[in-house]
Amino acid sequence: xxxxxxxxxxxxxxxxxxxxxxxxxxxxxxxxxxxxxxxxxxxxxxxxxxxxxxxxxxxxxxxxxxxxxxxxxxxxxxxxxxxxxxxxxxxxxxxxxxxxxxxxxxxxxxxxxxxxxxxxxxxxxxxxxxxxxxxxxxxxxxxxxxxxxxxxxxxxxxxxxxxxxxxxxxxxxxxxxxxxxxxxxxxxxxxxxxxxxxxxxxxxxxxxxxxxxxxxxxxxxxxxxxxxxxxxxxxxxxxxxxxxxxxxxxxxx
Numbered sequence: 001x002x003x004x005x006x007x008x009x010x011x012x013x014x015x016x017x018x019x020x021x022x023x024x025x026x027x028x029x030x031x032x033x034x035x036x037x038x039x040x041x042x043x044x045x046x047x048x049x050x051x052x053x054x055x056x057x058x059x060x061x062x063x064x065x066x067x068x069x070x071x072x073x074x075x076x077x078x079x080x081x082x083x084x085x086x087x088x089x090x091x092x093x094x095x096x097x098x099x100x101x102x103x104x105x106x107x108x109x110x111x112x113x114x115x116x117x118x119x120x121x122x123x124x125x126x127x128x129x130x131x132x133x134x135x136x137x138x139x140x141x142x143x144x145x146x147x148x149x150x151x152x153x154x155x156x157x158x159x160x161x162x163x164x165x166x167x168x169x170x171x172x173x174x175x176x177x178x179x180x181x182x183x184x185x186x187x188x189x190x191x192x193x194x195x196x197x198x199x200x201x202x203x204x205x206x207x208x209x210x211x212x213x214x215x216x217x218x219x220x221x222x223x224x225x226x227x228x229x230x231x232x233x234x235x236x237x238x239x240x241x242x243x244x245x246x247x248x249x250x251x252x253x
Contacts, residue, residue, distance in 0.1 A: 001055055004155030006213050007249070010115040014057050015249040017109065017157035017217060019227040022055070023048040028239055033229070035103050035244030036065070036085075049101075049246070058099050058250050065101040065246065066091050068124045072134040074141045089129050090138040092121040094145050099250040105229040106221050108159035108202045109247035110135055114147035120249050125156075125202045131178055135202060136209050153213040154206050157247045160232060162187060162197035164222035169194055181208075221245075 001016040008015075023032030024047050029040040032048050049063050062080040066088040074090035077098050091100045094117070102109040102122040108130070112121035121138040123129070139149060162185075172186050172194045185197040185204070199216040206214045221228035234242035 002158065002217055002219065004111070004215060004217060006153040006155050006215055007111060007113055009153075012115055012118065012252055013113045013120060013249065014252050015111050015113075015155075016056050017111075017155075017247045018052055018055075018245050019158075020229050020243060020245055021227060023051060025243065028234070028241060029243040032245065033243035034065075034101070034246040035105075037103075038243060039241045040243065052101075052246055052248055053099060056099060056248050056250065058097060058253070061097045061099045061250060063099045063101045063246070063248065064091060064093070065103055068103060070126050070128045072129060072132050072137045074134075074137050076141065089124040089134045090121065090141070092119065092138060092141045092145060094119045094251070096251040097253045099248050102247045103244040104157070104159065104221070104247065105231040105242050105244050106160040108199050109157040110138075110154055110202060110206070111157065111247055111249040112138060112142060112152055112154045113249065114142060114151045115153075116151055117145070117147040118251055119145045119147040120251060122247065122249060125198070127175070127196065127198060130198065130202050130205060131175060133205075135205055139209055139211075149210040150212065152211055154211055156199050156202050156214070156216040158217060158219035158221050158224070158228055158245070159199045160222045160230065161199065161220035162195045164220055164232070165196045165198055166190075166193050167196045168192060172196070
């Protein structure tokens, strides 16, 4: 489990960016696969998610992940979801014992906290969600719950890094048409391609939104095979599926 100093600097909030280590799954899902959307055994996924709650220090809590679709919808968690998880890419809470979880396998997970207000949040930032403003939507929901932008700390967890994230120049052109200020996050690549800095872009969007305390953990999911699942790596290897690591945050009870 990886922790950010930004979110460990005050009491009342527990968090962790979990790696793929420490679970019960096997094969391409080895070992701490927490993705209910994968084809892994439901029992294994359930056991892994229980281990996350234990390790984060909220063993009797609920791990509230959402059905992520690369959108900008934000759900509010006050307890266990009554039925199926809501379709959303952001989640917020001010209820102690409710653990918010973001599932990723190259996209950037972001965990947020306003320690004074007792408001937390999480965001799933792939390139589309980041460009469309999912992180900013989480901030808006947190402010509506009593948080202040000036007090919110945000940590961006393990994600595919620029050296590993090759995109087409058509992608770059379309992206910059929507956000011209993002040009600094594209570096030249091989002919017809560029290298995109997703975590750097997410950090920049959060700073533009007014946050003063923002940082990336610096871990590249694509190259860190021993510690992280990676959708792109699995695709390049023509694997049939891939695991998902979870990033979790909760207000301590």
